[in-house]
Amino acid sequence: MARDSQAALVALNRFGFGARGGASGDLINAASDPRGFVKAELARPSGVLLEAPGLQSTQQLGQAVFAYQDQVKQAREAAKAAASTEAPAQAPADQKPALRRNLSLNAAATEVAGQMADARPADNAAKPETMQPNMAAPQPAKPAPQPLNVIQKTFRAEALARLQRATLATCGFTERLVVFWSNHFCISAGKGELARIWAGAFEREAIRPHVLGRFADMLKAVEQHPAMLFFLDNQQSLGPDSRAGQNRKRGLNENLAREIMELHTLGVGGGYTQADVTSLARIITGWTFAGRQGQLGAPGSFVFNTNAHQPGPQMLLGRTYEPTGLAQGEAALADIARHPSTANFIATKFVRHFVADEPPPALVARLRDVFIKTDGDLKALATALVDSDEAWKAPLTKMRSPYDFLVASGRLLARVPEDPGAYLNNLNLLGQPLWSPAGPNGFPDTNAAWAAPEGMKLRLDIAAQMGARLGNNIDPLDLLEFAAADAASIDTRKAIERAESRQQALALLLMSPEMQRR
Amino acid sequence: MIDCVENRLLTSRRGLLLGGASFAAWAYLPKFARAADGRDPRLVVVILRGALDGLATVAPIGDPDYAGLHGSIALAADGAHPAIMLDSFFALHPAMPEFSRMYRDKHAAVIHAVATPYRDRSHFDGQDVLESGYAGPGRVQSGWLNRALEVLPRGERVSSGLAVGPTTPLVLRGNAPTVGWAPVALPQADDDTAMRLVDLYRHRDPALASALSQGLQLEKAASGDDMKPKPGNQAAQMRQVARGAAKLMAADDGPRIAALAFDGWDTHANEGGPVGRLAFLLGGLDGALAEFESGLGDRWRDTVVVVATEFGRTARINGTDGTDHGTGTIALLAGGAVKGGRVIADWPGLKLANLHEARDLKPTTDLRAVIKGVLQGQFGLSDRVLAETVFPDSASARPMKGLVA
Numbered sequence: 069m070a071r072d073s074q075a076a077l078v079a080l081n082r083f084g085f086g087a088r089g090g091a092s093g094d095l096i097n098a099a100s101d102p103r104g105f106v107k108a109e110l111a112r113p114s115g116v117l118l119e120a121p122g123l124q125s126t127q128q129l130g131q132a133v134f135a136y137q138d139q140v141k142q143a144r145e146a147a148k149a150a151a152s153t154e155a156p157a158q159a160p161a162d163q164k165p166a167l168r169r170n171l172s173l174n175a176a177a178t179e180v181a182g183q184m185a186d187a188r189p190a191d192n193a194a195k196p197e198t199m200q201p202n203m204a205a206p207q208p209a210k211p212a213p214q215p216l217n218v219i220q221k222t223f224r225a226e227a228l229a230r231l232q233r234a235t236l237a238t239c240g241f242t243e244r245l246v247v248f249w250s251n252h253f254c255i256s257a258g259k260g261e262l263a264r265i266w267a268g269a270f271e272r273e274a275i276r277p278h279v280l281g282r283f284a285d286m287l288k289a290v291e292q293h294p295a296m297l298f299f300l301d302n303q304q305s306l307g308p309d310s311r312a313g314q315n316r317k318r319g320l321n322e323n324l325a326r327e328i329m330e331l332h333t334l335g336v337g338g339g340y341t342q343a344d345v346t347s348l349a350r351i352i353t354g355w356t357f358a359g360r361q362g363q364l365g366a367p368g369s370f371v372f373n374t375n376a377h378q379p380g381p382q383m384l385l386g387r388t389y390e391p392t393g394l395a396q397g398e399a400a401l402a403d404i405a406r407h408p409s410t411a412n413f414i415a416t417k418f419v420r421h422f423v424a425d426e427p428p429p430a431l432v433a434r435l436r437d438v439f440i441k442t443d444g445d446l447k448a449l450a451t452a453l454v455d456s457d458e459a460w461k462a463p464l465t466k467m468r469s470p471y472d473f474l475v476a477s478g479r480l481l482a483r484v485p486e487d488p489g490a491y492l493n494n495l496n497l498l499g500q501p502l503w504s505p506a507g508p509n510g511f512p513d514t515n516a517a518w519a520a521p522e523g524m525k526l527r528l529d530i531a532a533q534m535g536a537r538l539g540n541n542i543d544p545l546d547l548l549e550f551a552a553a554d555a556a557s558i559d560t561r562k563a564i565e566r567a568e569s570r571q572q573a574l575a576l577l578l579m580s581p582e583m584q585r586r
Numbered sequence: 587m588i589d590c591v592e593n594r595l596l597t598s599r600r601g602l603l604l605g606g607a608s609f610a611a612w613a614y615l616p617k618f619a620r621a622a623d624g625r626d627p628r629l630v631v632v633i634l635r636g637a638l639d640g641l642a643t644v645a646p647i648g649d650p651d652y653a654g655l656h657g658s659i660a661l662a663a664d665g666a667h668p669a670i671m672l673d674s675f676f677a678l679h680p681a682m683p684e685f686s687r688m689y690r691d692k693h694a695a696v697i698h699a700v701a702t703p704y705r706d707r708s709h710f711d712g713q714d715v716l717e718s719g720y721a722g723p724g725r726v727q728s729g730w731l732n733r734a735l736e737v738l739p740r741g742e743r744v745s746s747g748l749a750v751g752p753t754t755p756l757v758l759r760g761n762a763p764t765v766g767w768a769p770v771a772l773p774q775a776d777d778d779t780a781m782r783l784v785d786l787y788r789h790r791d792p793a794l795a796s797a798l799s800q801g802l803q804l805e806k807a808a809s810g811d812d813m814k815p816k817p818g819n820q821a822a823q824m825r826q827v828a829r830g831a832a833k834l835m836a837a838d839d840g841p842r843i844a845a846l847a848f849d850g851w852d853t854h855a856n857e858g859g860p861v862g863r864l865a866f867l868l869g870g871l872d873g874a875l876a877e878f879e880s881g882l883g884d885r886w887r888d889t890v891v892v893v894a895t896e897f898g899r900t901a902r903i904n905g906t907d908g909t910d911h912g913t914g915t916i917a918l919l920a921g922g923a924v925k926g927g928r929v930i931a932d933w934p935g936l937k938l939a940n941l942h943e944a945r946d947l948k949p950t951t952d953l954r955a956v957i958k959g960v961l962q963g964q965f966g967l968s969d970r971v972l973a974e975t976v977f978p979d980s981a982s983a984r985p986m987k988g989l990v991a
Contacts, residue, residue, distance in 0.1 A: 301855045304906040319905020323854045326707070326911070336708045336723075342943065345707075506849065509710060519794060525801030528783060532775030559789040563782055572779050579783050581791040 072099035073555035078460055079105050081586040082422060085240030086476035089550045094238070099553075106454050109242045110447055113280040116242050118272050120229040124222070126269045126294055130368015132218050133265050134360035219265045223257065226268020227488040227502055234475045235484050245279045245450060246271065247471065248421050250503075253290045253332060254510040255299040257503045262298050267503035270295035283414065283444030284405035291328060291401060292370045294357035300324035300508060307353040307378025320378075325349035327508045329404065338409035344385055350378040351389060352397045411439040415449075417513075422453060423462050425514045431458040464585045467518040469511065470498035472586065473527065477578050480551055481538060494530055498523055531578040532571075539571030547574070552582040609831045610755060611841035613763040616965065617739035627923065627964040628835055628889040630878060631731055631757060631845040634871070635713060636852035638895040640915030641947060642864055643682075644696050644929065648675035651936035655902045659859040667860030672696065676929045680860050681868040684876040685920060689927055694875075694920040695989070697956050698931035701897060701949030705942075707911035709852070712896030717756035719954070719977045728760025731845055734961055734976045735762035744841045758845040765841070821870025824848050828874035832881025848874070851895060855906040875920050887922035890960050890990060894953060900945050901936055914947030917956050923964065925991040952983035963990025 076098035080087050083106045087094040098105040109115065124132070216224070234243045250271045257264040274293040278286035290296050297303045305321035306313040313319050325348035329340045354377030358365040365371040372394040382389050382396070387403065389396045404410060415436035419427035435452055442448040453459055468476060474491055478484075485491060495502050505511045512518070544564050548556055560580045567573035577583065616627075645661040646652050647669065653660045661669035661677055669677035670686045676698065678686050688694035704715035704723065711723035719730025744765070758764050780802055787795035827846060834840045850867055857864045871893070879886050898915030914934070919926065934940050934948040942948040958972045962985045973981040 301906060301908075304855050306905050308905060313905060318907070320910075321854055321904050321906040321908065322910040330708055336706075336711055342707065342945075507709070515793070519797050521797045521799075521801035523801070524794065524798040528775045528780060528798065528801075532779055535779075557790050559786055563786040567782065568778065572782070575775065575779050576783055576786065580786065581794065584794065585791070 072102075073553045075099065075102040075460065076105075077552055077555045077582070078102065078464065080239060081464060081476075082459065082466075083239060083241045083454065084244060085234055085237065085472065086479055086583070086586075087550050087552075088235075088479045088482060089547055090482035092482075092550070095550060095553050098239070102460070103454055106239055106241050107451065109237070109239055110280060110450055110454075113447070116246065116276045116279045118229055118233055118276055120225075122225055123229060123272065124269070126266055126273060127366055127368040129222060129265045129269055130262065130294065130357070132222070133261050134367055136218050137261070138360075219261050222265045223267065223503075224488050224492070226272075227492060228485060230268065230271070231475065231478075231485045231488055231491055235478050240475075240479075241450075241454075242279060244422075244472075245446075246276055248418070249279055249286065249446075250275050251505070251510040251513075252417065253286070253296070254505050254508065255295045255503070256505055256508075258501075259299050263295060266295035266298070271503075278446065280447040280450070281445075283410075283439070283446055284402050286446070287332065287401055287405050288398060290332070291324070291352070291397075292355060294368060294370055297324070297355060297357055297370070300327055302352060303356040305349060305353050306376045307350060309380070310353060310376050310378055312373070312376040313353075313378075320346070320349050320353065322346060322349045325352060328401075331509050333404045333413065334407055334409040335413035338407070338413060340385060343383075347382045347384045348400060351382050351384065351400050353378045354394070355397060405444055408440065411436045411444075415439055418449065418453065421513050422466075423459055424465060425516075428458045428462070431456055465515070466586050467515045468584055468586050469513075469518055470495055470500040470523075470527075471502070473498075473584065474530075476583060477531075477534065480547055480578075480583070481534070481542070483538075497530070498526055527584075528575070528579055531575040534578060535571040535573070535575035539569065539574040542570065542574065544570060544573035544577050547577055548582075551577070556580075556582055609827055609844060609846045610758050610764050611744070611831075611834070611844035612735050612758070613765045613841075614735075614743055615741040615839070616842055617741040626885060626888050627842070628882065628885060628921075629843045629960070629964050630831070630835070630889065630891045630921075632871075632874070632891060632893045633713075633717065633755060633757060633845065633847040634851050634893065634895040635709070635847055635849045636895075637709065637712070637897050637899055637911055638851045638915055639853060639857065639864060639899040639909050640698065640700075640895075641898070641901060642857065642859075642909075643679050643868060644672065644698055644916050645669055645677050645679070646675060646698075646933065646936065647671075647677045649933070649936045655936055657903045658907055659857050659862075659864075659903055661860055665860070669860065672929050675933075676931075679865065679868050681865040682872040684872045684879075685918070688875070688879070688920050692927035693922055693924055694918070695924055695926040696929040696931075697917045697919070697951055697953075697986075698929055699914045699934055699947055699949055700917050700951040700953050700956060701914050702953045704897065705913065707897065707913075709896060709911070714756070716894060716896045716953070719757075719980075721979055726756055726759075729755070729757035729845075730957070730976050731757045731843070732760030732762045732764070734965070734967060735843060736760070737967060737971050737975060738965060742839070744839060755845050755847045820850055821866055821873065824867075824870035825873040825877050828877035829881055832878045836882050836885055846874075853899070853908050854904070854910060855908040857903075857908040878920075889921040890923050890964055891918075891920045892957060892960055893918035893920070894957070898947055901941055901947050902945065912946035913942045914949040917953055919956075919960065919989060923990050925988055930986075951986075952980075954980045955983040955986045956989070958983065959986030959989040961985075 073095065076095045079098040079102040080094060234240060237243050253275065255263055255267060255270055257267040270293055274289040275286065278289060300323045301321045302324040306316065306318050308319035322345055326345045328348065329338065329345065330336050334340055354373040356364070356371060356373050356376065358367050358369050358371050360367050364373055374393060377393060380391050384400055385403070385407070389400055392399070415432045416427055418435060419432050423431065434456065435449055438448055438452045474494055492502055500511055544567070548561065548564055560582055563576050563580070564573045567576055641652070641656060642659060642661065647661065647663055653662070661679060663669055663671060663677055667680045669680055671677050672689060676696065678689070685694055702712070702715045703721045704712050714723040714726055715721070717729045718725045719733065784795055784798055787798060831844060831846060835842065835844060848871065853864050856862065875891060878889070878891055882889055894917045895915055897911065897913055899909035899912040901912065904910050932950040934950050936947070938944055940948055954977045958977060961967045961972060961976065967976065969985060972985060977983070
């Protein structure tokens with residue numbers, strides 16, 4: 069039995085989001101056929117899609133932002149007209165009005181994060197139990213400073229849909245794959261209002277449909293998604309010799325082209341040069357989205373703007389791409405997706421995520437070959453991982469990321485979130501703000517990042533708060549059975565048995581190596 | 587300490603909560619800190635992540651090609667927001683009046699056309715090289731500042747609380763113990779629970795035992811409500827982090843050697859000229875330097891602040907009124923111990939033929955030479971230690987003389 073529980077722990081923790089509490093029987097089901105338990109989710113590609121009432125398309129959301137921004141502008145102008153005298157003199161020297169306008173997209177996102185962070189101490193001082201990630205009840209005592217705007221509402225609705233899906237999934241393997249690919253092709257909501265409102269839609273539209281599909285399709289969907297084009301500035305990039313470039317005396321921006329090769333496909337050292345970066349930047353000029361005027365198409369939708377596209381053939385990675393408009397870039401991406409460096413880069417990152425910080429070379433080589441042989445079939449890649457011996461034999465040494473930890477805790481406690489607020493706050497505290505990584509390379513994926521001293525202390529504080537709030541109603545030893553059964557170490561069992569209170573026992577369980585490692 | 591290639595990226599180029607600013611310090615006082623001569627040297631390393639446009643910060647206005655290359659965002663000596671002339675050739679960005687004052691007082695210097703040995707244009711590899719002190723990327727076990735600490739005589743442990751930053755920047759990671767602090771207000775787990783968990787980890791998971799123990803100690807050491815982050819803009823947060831850091835470093839038993847990282851310098855689009863996005867960030871940096879000056883009080887006279895970035899940006903602006911990843915850039919020195927009032931540059935010129943790969947300011951000074959010069963001036967490290975331990979295989983980049991008064 070011990071061996072089966074160990075395999076079940078691998079199935080649930082390495083590949084999924086951990087066992088659910090309540091009457092799920094996850095651990096027992098996983099123990100009877102660990103590989104089958106994990107692979108069951110791969111048989112339902114449509115199960116990766118996420119549709120929930122109220123979640124809107126990128127195009128609809130873009131239009132909502134434009135409308136909201138118009139509203140804000142009108143309100144500001146009205147206020148200005150009302151009180152005309154003193155405003156200009158008050159602006160500090162380093163915050164010129166023009167600059168403020170430029171920053172306002174970011175500033176709003178910062179304010180949201182800031183308000184959330186700021187709200188915590190006040191809440192906590194009065195009622196520590198509000199730190200629960202599973203806190204379902206609204207907080208009646210706290211008057212909201214301002215009603216949420218459409219951007220904040222959308223972000224929270226998208227976050228909630230994702231959290232609920234992860235909490236309810238049987239194993240959670242496909243949701244883990246979504247998180248992996250979403251982080252690989254990350255955008256950051258911190259870029260501005262459009263990025264913030266689009267963050268969830270980007271994942272639903274560009275990532276999820278291809279998680280069990282083809283890499284080349286995901287790549288194309290990502291690089292043509294308005295959220296990515298906005299995040300990495302491509303909507304501003306004009307072919308220097310294009311009509312728009314000539315008229316407006318503007319030109320290339322290399323940002324997206326570089327990150328496509330460095331971070332999305334070939335990897336740094338993957339065999340491209342500065343000339344290739346510039347060339348790809350030229351090739352994808354004109355890849356943009358329609359703005360609020362809708363001159364190029366429906367506002368907020370991807371469009372290829374011929375007027376901004378650099379004319380002429382381009383040389384990229386030793387191959388010439390004829391001037392075929394949008395097809396030029398699509399052909400280039402298709403070839404980059406097939407490049408051997410891409411197969412190697414993806415296989416390495418995939419194994420590092422699921423198996424070990426130092427990925428076993430033989431497994432990486434096998435997955436690379438699968439990627440090449442199947443022309444980037446991501447379901448085949450995931451299947452090959454589950455079929456490998458290494459993925460089952462390697463010890464569970466990876467540290468759960470903050471997102472994994474909070475979701476796994478919610479699952480074990482059998483609490484389906486009804487409000488994303490506490491999760492979002494805790495993710496901010498632990499250094500993994502949802503859909504808002506620091507740079508285009510996404511959140512880190514190694515133990516050093518997530519097992520750092522500060523982070524461990526904060527996790528403990530959060531676990532202690534969960535214990536304080538929920539410890540009364542649960543039996544920690546029952547939960548240990550759900551979480552690990554006889555795969556739990558004797559030390560963990562003893563620590564929980566000897567705890568001075570149920571609250572303390574729950575905190576120790578949530579912080580135990582069985583819950584922290586995957 | 588635990589090392590990791592991505593650890594530093596937790597702090598953000600486009601950060602929200604902490605505004606992309608972090609602080610960490612050596613956990614010990616140098617043994618000579620209270621030596622009889624009264625000199626008590628302090629060193630602050632400020633890493634600007636994202637690649638600072640050196641040509642926009644200290645503009646070579648005297649170079650006939652500058653205005654054409656930097657186009658719509660070029661600084662000028664006249665106009666509504668004139669750049670501040672540092673000499674007859676170089677002018678400082680008008681968002682930096684404090685640095686300008688320090689420069690006039692000969693307590694600030696600029697090194698121009700400088701770069702690490704890294705010649706490609708990946709932020710992440712470039713930051714590896716800048717912070718690790720190795721000649722190439724991928725070496726992330728320790729940073730040059732940490733290796734410098736290892737050769738300093740170690741005195742007492744610092745007893746002050748420490749400031750902002752969820753992780754230690756690579757430049758300060760390594761064998762020498764460091765401290766930092768995550769500025770959050772969260773009700774804390776009680777000591778008993780914490781000790782039980784440490785005990786469990788000791789039996790089952792030594793790595794987590796070590797991490798958690800350190801985290802608990804740091805929390806105890808931390809102090810001061812005013813060092814918690816407040817929502818606000820990035821420039822204000824730079825000042826705030828610097829204010830907290832300066833307060834700690836001014837204490838007799840506070841840290842002497844620290845590193846900060848400020849993010850957000852990756853100005854691909856709409857960089858702005860005398861006003862705009864970069865101006866806003868430079869204003870934050872300028873304010874941070876002023877906070878160090880005022881916060882360190884008497885100790886400012888023994889202080890050197892080094893400001894460095896992973897590489898520069900294209901000499902010619904791109905098609906979106908910004909600049910793409912480049913090579914040569916600037917380093918800044920500020921502090922009472924700096925022999926300042928100088929722009930140190932072997933100016934390569936901005937003619938197309940003189941640009942690195944016909945696009946970037948050509949580096950003519952090795953950044954390692956500058957940093958080695960500071961470490962030698964402040965702490966007396968030998969040429970050999972600097973060339974072998976602190977910056978391995980860097981003998982050809984000889985320590986720059988006379989940077990420290």
